[in-house]
Amino acid sequence: MASPEERIADLGLTLPEVVPPLAAYVPALRTGDHVYTSGQLPMVDGKLLVTGKVGAAVSPEEAKEQARVCALNAIAAIRSVVGDLSRVVRIVKVVGFVASAPDFTGQPQVVNGASELLGEVFGEAGRHARSAVGVAVLPLDAPVEVEVVAEVR
Template sequence: MTVEQKLEALGLSLPEAAAPVASYVPVVEANGLLHVSGQISFAADGSLITGRLGENMSVEAGQDAARRCALMILAQVKAALGGFERVKRVVKLGVFVQCTADFTKQPEVANGASDLMVEVLGDAGKHARAAVGVPALPRGVAVEVDAIIELA
């Protein structure tokens, strides 16, 4: 199955790749790697998923926000490459979780992004990862995820 067929089977579709909101580009290809800038959590309707884990957001809601970030990463990859044929594997995800100082379930929140990559890309979606708690993220979003992807 193609990436799009796998997404459809999961009841998902790729959003339109978001334009940068500051002085950066969404994707850089260098030395066989695709570096995808941090993608923030947008809901299916295009609104921002905001909140702070440990304060006013559940782990499950955080996982959904991370999953939405992963969908946007895939949208950026498709926009940059025209498809997924050159994607060899996801090398690393960096997951940033806006949370309280005593919140310690960043890995569980990050699983929302990690699990989607494996569901859609299979073994090529298995990756190294960092899951980091931070006091604030751009626009007040709950989660931001960046990626390094190896190209064929």
């Protein structure tokens, strides 16, 4: 069975460097058998490639892809704490925040971008509990932000 790192490579992805914090927090923290990530924005090479509200300036499909970027950044944050992604026993919980136009109600489909990537990388261990929440605005006018809780050994 392929390791999570091998699955990432098989998907044609590269695990990025951990996104530096925008304020007074750490990207991920381990306590006991769990790693909690801070909210991860869809940063690529230190920049947001897409900004705005989903259902207005940002299409749901584009936001779903940005949620996938958030999940990749969360995986990088988890790896920065545990060293080897094979130490992830299970992705326990995902919380996705979607900066939404007032009439947009497709938050679950947007956050599927993160959930689907976690499933592709961790297999059955990537199946998780989840919340998808619409919000008025996110840091830097990001369209989506994702937090992950992982059980590790």
